[in-house]
Amino acid sequence: MTPAARVQSAIDLLDAVIAAARSGGASADRVASEWLRARRFIGSKDRRAIRDLVWAAIRACGEVPNTGRAAMLRLAQGDAALAALFDGSRYGPAGIAPGEPVADGGVAPGWLVEALDASGIDEAERKALLTRAPLDIRANTLKTSRDALRLRLPAPSSEVVAPQGLRLDTGAAAETWPEYAEGLFEVQDAGSQLTCEAFAAKPGETIVDLCAGAGGKTLALGAAMANSGRLIACDIDRARLSRLPERATRAGVRAETRLLDPGKERVGLSDLISACDGVLVDAPCSGTGTWRRNPEARWRLSPKAIARYAQMQAGVLDVAADLVRPGGRMLFIVCSLLDAEGAERIDAFLGRHRDWRAEGPACPIGKPRGKGWRLTPGADRTDGFFFASLRRL
Numbered sequence: 239m240t241p242a243a244r245v246q247s248a249i250d251l252l253d254a255v256i257a258a259a260r261s262g263g264a265s266a267d268r269v270a271s272e273w274l275r276a277r278r279f280i281g282s283k284d285r286r287a288i289r290d291l292v293w294a295a296i297r298a299c300g301e302v303p304n305t306g307r308a309a310m311l312r313l314a315q316g317d318a319a320l321a322a323l324f325d326g327s328r329y330g331p332a333g334i335a336p337g338e339p340v341a342d343g344g345v346a347p348g349w350l351v352e353a354l355d356a357s358g359i360d361e362a363e364r365k366a367l368l369t370r371a372p373l374d375i376r377a378n379t380l381k382t383s384r385d386a387l388r389l390r391l392p393a394p395s396s397e398v399v400a401p402q403g404l405r406l407d408t409g410a411a412a413e414t415w416p417e418y419a420e421g422l423f424e425v426q427d428a429g430s431q432l433t434c435e436a437f438a439a440k441p442g443e444t445i446v447d448l449c450a451g452a453g454g455k456t457l458a459l460g461a462a463m464a465n466s467g468r469l470i471a472c473d474i475d476r477a478r479l480s481r482l483p484e485r486a487t488r489a490g491v492r493a494e495t496r497l498l499d500p501g502k503e504r505v506g507l508s509d510l511i512s513a514c515d516g517v518l519v520d521a522p523c524s525g526t527g528t529w530r531r532n533p534e535a536r537w538r539l540s541p542k543a544i545a546r547y548a549q550m551q552a553g554v555l556d557v558a559a560d561l562v563r564p565g566g567r568m569l570f571i572v573c574s575l576l577d578a579e580g581a582e583r584i585d586a587f588l589g590r591h592r593d594w595r596a597e598g599p600a601c602p603i604g605k606p607r608g609k610g611w612r613l614t615p616g617a618d619r620t621d622g623f624f625f626a627s628l629r630r631l
């Protein structure tokens with residue numbers, strides 16, 4: 239493929255990503271995988287170059303662009319070599335017409351920039367939300383140690399502040415390595431690892447991971463508990479939860495799974511009311527802290543969506559509160575940096591539950607935010623998280 243043909247392919251793929259974002263369809267990652275699967279004739283170097291162009295264009299556009307070409311033109315505004323590829327060559331994009339529409343730049347839609355600003359995320363931090371994320375892994379202490387793992391890995395790594403964390407170069411194909419198949423490590427952002435550390439699950443405890451999804455954090459809790467005690471992973475999403483047992487088997491983690499009925503969570507959890515030492519609430523959220531990995535997610539948000547997430551967060555917090563024994567604890571986590579999904583949710587929870595107190599979560603990096611704690615890509619070089627540690631009196 240010529241460089242210009244790669245640009246035109248990236249424009250075509252962007253059109254598909256934009257259409258999916260507008261209609262609430264599949265994520266950019268899935269759209270790209272399907273688009274490339276249907277074009278097997280495209281070689282691996284070209285695929286990588288097309289993907290890189292598409293993701294760079296997504297990062298460059300704060301609002302959902304009208305067309306893939308307008309998005310690519312926005313990227314080309316800061317890149318003369320890219321602009322020169324709009325040369326009308328065979329398979330390449332047509333030349334740039336005078337006054338041709340260019341997509342808006344910026345970090346995010348205006349209302350969202352304002353909401354981040356009001357939540358103490360300044361311009362430098364907002365820009366950091368769109369940098370490329372490193373690839374972090376967590377040594378699985380059920381099977382190895384961080385030092386032993388480091389010696390076995392086929393690529394260089396550096397230690398991160400999370401006690402079992404290692405950082406690899408972006409793009410390392412870690413999930414294809416035999417050490418991954420053996421369950422010696424999991425791919426998990428260092429910030430996510432630190433939230434699990436802050437929860438401090440211990441052997442012998444009864445722990446519920448209420449919003450377990452496919453088990454990213456469940457596996458870390460299982461390792462911390464050394465498979466002693468009871469670990470119950472719950473979710474309302476059958477497809478996500480069904481991926482957990484296979485991952486747990488690979489990691490050697492013993493965990494029960496429970497599919498809950500939305501709105502009737504307490505029915506499915508009736509045997510665990512006031513019976514848990516701890517409940518982890520990794521609540522559904524807008525994901526504003528994970529734009530480094532999913533930059534197109536910011537095209538899909540709306541004030542209404544944030545309000546819906548806030549309502550869901552209040553709901554799962556109240557369910558979790560019923561499960562914790564007196565003296566027990568809960569850790570609320572969101573990968574969002576908006577106060578509406580973080581500090582404000584905790585204030586509202588404490589207003590509804592007078593028998594609960596917030597405790598400063600133990601974390602070696604980050605900053606306090608309201609009654610919780612925050613990790614940010616700019617200051618902490620992790621995904622963005624808000625988390626709060628709560629104790630039942």
Ligand SMILES: C[S@@+](CC[C@H](N)C(=O)[O-])C[C@H]1O[C@@H](n2cnc3c(N)ncnc32)[C@H](O)[C@@H]1O
Pocket residue numbers: 448449450451452453454455456472473474475478498500501503520521522523550553554
């Ligand atoms: C942030 S994701 C969890 C990610 C997961 N803990 C991990 O580390 O990979 C939030 C999850 O909450 C689930 N969820 C939403 N509402 C819920 C509810 N009422 N009860 C339990 N889970 C819920 C969603 O299906 C989603 O899987």
